[in-house]
Amino acid sequence: MKRYDGYLIDLDGTMYLGNERIDAAxxxxxxxxxxxxxxxxLTNNSSKTQSQISEKLNKMEIISTPDHVFTSSMATAKYIKHNKENAKCYMIGEKGLADALEKEGLIVTEENCDYVVIGIDRDVNYEKLAxxxxxxxxxxxxxxTNGDIAIPTERGxxxxxxxxxxxxxxxxxIEPTFVGKPETIIMDEAMNTLGLDKEKILxxxxxxxxxxxxxxxxxxxTLMVFTGVTPYEDYPKxxxxxxxxxHNLKDWIHNIK
Amino acid sequence: MKRYDGYLIDLDGTMYLGNERIDAAxxxxxxxxxxxxxxxxLTNNSSKTQSQISEKLNKMEIISTPDHVFTSSMATAKYIKHNKENAKCYMIGEKGLADALEKEGLIVTEENCDYVVIGIDRDVNYEKLAxxxxxxxxxxxxxxTNGDIAIPTERGxxxxxxxxxxxxxxxxxIEPTFVGKPETIIMDEAMNTLGLDKEKILxxxxxxxxxxxxxxxxxxxTLMVFTGVTPYEDYPKxxxxxxxxxHNLKDWIHNIK
Incomplete structure (x- = not known):
C-alpha cells in the first residue's frame, strides 16, 4: 500500500452526521x-469560518486547529487573489465568505466590481440578487463557492x-465558475495551502x-467511505x-504509516 | 380578410414602451x-392589479377599464380554481398575485398547501424560498406565473x-407549471373569460x-407588430x-370590421 504524505478529508458524512460524531473517523x-x-x-460549506468549524470538531473531540480547516469560501478568496490582487468583489454570503475575502485582501464593495461572488446567504433578498x-x-x-442544491435542516x-x-x-x-467539490479549484487551492504535490495526497x-x-x-x-451520502449499494454502478x-475509517488506520 | 370577434393584445412593446405610449396602438x-x-x-406582469394597469393605460389615453386587463396572476388563480376550489396556496408574489388569488376564493397560507404559486416579488428572501x-x-x-428571466429598469x-x-x-x-405567455394556460383562461372560441380571436x-x-x-x-422586442430583421428567420x-398597428385598423 502506497504511503500518503497528506490527507484531504470531507466533513459531513465522513467525520460526523449532522451533530453526531462518527467514532471511527x-x-x-x-x-x-x-x-x-x-x-x-475540505468542506463546501461557505458560511462558517475556520475557527467555527474547528470549534465544532473539538467539541466532538476530533483533533483540529483552525488551520486544519479549508472551506469553499477560502478556496474562492485564494483563487480570486491568484487572478487579481486587491480585486473588488460584490458578495452574497455569510461570515465565512466575508472573512475569507477580507483575509486575502480583497475589497468587498457594490461598485465597479471585478467579481461577483456567491455563497450561501440565509439573508439573501431580491436587492442582493439584482x-x-x-x-x-x-x-x-x-x-x-459551490453548487450544492439543498441543505439538510430540522425542517427538511x-x-x-x-x-x-x-x-x-x-x-x-451567464454560467458561474464553481469553486467547491467536485470542481478542481478547491482541490488545487487546498493542495497549494498544504504544500504537497497531488500524487502524495489522498x-x-x-x-x-x-x-x-x-x-x-x-x-x-481517493478513499471512499460508506458512512454518509453514497451507499455501498451504489459502488458497483x-x-x-x-x-x-x-466501510468505516477505522479500517484504514493500518495504512497510515 | 377574416373578421375577428375578439382581440387579445400584449402591453409592453405593443401598446407602450416603458412609460411612452405607442400612438398607432x-x-x-x-x-x-x-x-x-x-x-x-394580456400581460405576463404578475405584480400589478387590473385597476393599476388600467389606470396606467388611461393616463396614456388608451381606452380601457379594469375588465380589459388580464394578467398572468389572474390566469394562475383561475387555473388553480378550475383544478381545486378553495385550494390552499403558499404564495411568493406582490399585490397583483395576492389580489387575484383572493378574488378566486383561494386561501393563502403557509401550512398544508395544495399549491406553491410564484410571481415576481421584489421582497423575496431566503425564508420565502425555503x-x-x-x-x-x-x-x-x-x-x-411566468418564466420571464429579466425586467428592464432604469438601473438595467x-x-x-x-x-x-x-x-x-x-x-x-421539480419543474413548475408555467402559466404566462408563451404557455397556453394564460391564453385558455383569457379566452374563457372573453367567452369566445379560439378561431374568432386574434x-x-x-x-x-x-x-x-x-x-x-x-x-x-396572430398579428405581429414590430414596435417592441422582436425586430423586423428577425422575421425571415x-x-x-x-x-x-x-409595422405598426395603425396599418391594421382597416381590417377591423
Missing part, C-alpha cells in the same frame, strides 16, 4: 495526528448555494458526486471507481 | 372600441420571475417568443410565422 484523525501526517478538512445580476451584466466575473431540505446561484445564472444567461469522503469526483477530476487518489474504499 | 384600440369589438390586454421548497417537497403543486436588467422560480426548481428538482403582440408563440401554441391566429404582421 475520530480514531482515524487521531492516528494521522499521532504519525504527524498533515491533514486538512445587484449581482447588474454587476455581471456590466462585466464582473461570476464565481460561486432548504435551498443551498446552487439554488441561489441559479437565480443569477438564469437571469443573466482525498477522503463519503459523497461520490462531490468528494470522490473532486479527487478524480484533479487526479488525486460507479463508472470511475475511487482508488480505495472502506 | 392607441388609435388601433380606439378603432376596436368604436366598432364594439371585445378586447383584452418555505416554497419545503412545501413542494411535501407534495404541493408548483405553479409559476434585474431578475424576473423566471429567475426566482429557478432557485426553487434547482433546489427541489392575438396581437411584439415579442415573438412570448406573444406570438402563445398564439401559435394555442392555435389562435422565424420557422413558424405569425398569421399576419404590420
Amino acid at each position: 475520530a480514531e482515524f484523525v487521531a492516528a494521522l495526528h499521532k504519525k504527524n501526517i498533515p491533514y486538512m478538512f 445587484t449581482a445580476c447588474l454587476a455581471i451584466r456590466n462585466g464582473a466575473e461570476f464565481i460561486s 431540505l432548504v435551498p443551498g448555494n446552487g439554488a441561489i446561484t441559479s437565480a443569477i445564472t438564469v437571469s443573466t444567461g 482525498m477522503v469522503g463519503d459523497n461520490y458526486n462531490t468528494d470522490i469526483l473532486a479527487g478524480i477530476n484533479t487526479g488525486v487518489d 460507479l463508472k470511475h471507481k475511487p482508488t480505495y474504499f472502506v | 392607441a388609435e388601433f384600440v380606439a378603432a376596436l372600441h368604436k366598432k364594439n369589438i371585445p378586447y383584452m390586454f 418555505t416554497a421548497c419545503l412545501a413542494i417537497r411535501n407534495g404541493a403543486e408548483f405553479i409559476s 436588467l434585474v431578475p424576473g420571475n423566471g429567475a426566482i422560480t429557478s432557485a426553487i426548481t434547482v433546489s427541489t428538482g 392575438m396581437v403582440g411584439d415579442n415573438y417568443n412570448t406573444d406570438i408563440l402563445a398564439g401559435i401554441n394555442t392555435g389562435v391566429d 422565424l420557422k413558424h410565422k405569425p398569421t399576419y404582421f404590420v
